[in-house]
Amino acid sequence: MYLKAACSEISMPRQRGGPRLDRCPSSIQQRQGAGTRGHPSSPTGCFPGSFEACRPQEQQSLEERLPQIRNNFFQASTQPSAKMVYRNLGKSGLRVSCLGLGTWVTFGGQISDEVAEQLMTIAYESGVNLFDTAEVYSGGKAEIVLGNIIKKKCWRRSSLVITTKLYWGGKAETERGLNRKHIIEGLKGSLQRMQLEYVDVVFANRPDSNTPMEEIVRAMTHVINQGMSMYWGTSRWSAMEIMEAYSVARQFNLIPPVCEQAEYHFFQRDKVETQLPELYHKIGVGVVSWSPLACGIITGKYENGVPESSRASMKPYQWLREKIMSEDGRKQQAKLKELAHIAEKLGCTLPQLAIAWCLRNEGVSSVLLGSSNPTQLTENLGAIQVIPKMTAGIASEVDHILGNRPHSKRDYHH
Template structure:
């Protein structure tokens, strides 16, 4: 396993992490979740990602029980939570980024995960109804209380993150350390354009999600069959609609040929492509089967195979590289 600094912080996170969205407390049994975390930890993964909104809090409960039963030393793993969507209850003060909800959601996450503090705490979405100043000050208070160590954002715009940093500088308090954006061969603008000044001037770290574009970049959907996959879930119709687009499937078929020429799986190829970006601190893996996770955990071996020539071929196929904004 390779470890990378989380932005300009001193925290070292595994280049590959394990996330629980759509799986823990929902798609897979607690026994399988336990097995997956054990496989990841034994492979050197030290970052486990979660959120209050995953399975309405059940995901954190499952992960908390596993962390407790495994008995791993607390200083050997990094665990995160996110606040915005609420857990089981969705009352007026049970969602969003108000001082009240951010504080109470933190307490709830600590209880569900059965830990004394969160290593990483993300604002899961921007909250248009709460001043950024209020959220920044609340996060700093939680750090001072020892309940969280680092805070960050997820799916915020560059302008919103910049405002949060400015507020923290005005108050001389701790600002956001990391952002959790979607990043894959189809979704590239934030990581490769919007955030460039944040990387350069503020050392923003990133823990990227959906590196396989919800499984599309694993190649398993190219025949159009979604049976026995998450896309067969009627509640995820929006996800299926986004993934199963003809032009995207065609590009995946072409990428498969490139991966075949390198004698690697398309999933490992796509993960290695994300890992090659120096602004990526950690790539969050999702998994429902142990064999799938074991395979993807070896993606770092593929990074050296991504030569300039291979990368040029990828750009030729994808046509998704963003045009850089004028600074």
């Protein structure tokens, strides 16, 4: 049985018909001599408290900007909700949108900077406040693109939750890993690329067997105490490694991690559903999950093979192509056809069902979305409307089709 997450719905402030600054920030800086009408605490003259501040004058409404969606049903079911749902990051006090925007593969690589800006704008105006990147994404270009967009849009830094990940920073021996030197220098490099004074969460992107756990935890505590990050977390760490970090932090009066980034979707369930819940209840470590659509497999676009423009067609993702074309891949496609009937019954798309299914888990603080175009992102954001429909009965139907529900310790006590 899954417990429904304790979360709240908060309307993000929007100002319709209010003042619009369509030349932010460069033209405002040129006019500062004549005085700006912006908020006195905003050096660029941007109006705080509005997601539409500094919006380009020519920007169209969402319906006008996006191409005609496939049909009326699809169009009705993919519109993002006016309200975003917010959850605490683990058991910390940091409030994050239950849907975040990731930048893996896309920013600085698969998509243009213009499309990246469109995606971030749609996400931000839909109430998304969590944006995730990493020093290794596109060789650092993803962080540059992310930072440029934040600066251009004049969004208040205090309204954003920016996270990055450290491990692979360069080719030199000292430019990778989780040693004290790279954690400090790597985070400084990330902040320079993003033109930020701090990130909200810095993640250890892999466990590092070459570095003592105490050194890792001390370095993470140091960057937090220096104001370079607010919190730290882990990514792809085992439950045992996370518990070790927590124990070291408690032993030496250091700061423990608040969350783990983990892969979680229909076909990858064991870690998030059996290992991490115990950490959530005992030490407050939450989950930021990634790849809710299994690298696009759950979208159904690979049903008849690998399209030329898809991620699986790219040379670095030969492993994904092989996975899709395997016997297990074909079995997964058959299950997805059955799951599509549940989505149709709920009045949503299969990707929306998959994302809402991830959020049914109480320990999942946020699900990172990866989108390469505005249509995809808008559809995925529509999963917000499906969360209330994700009842125990629906979850049971999904489990029956998937046939892969892992057994937790709780199951054996009943």
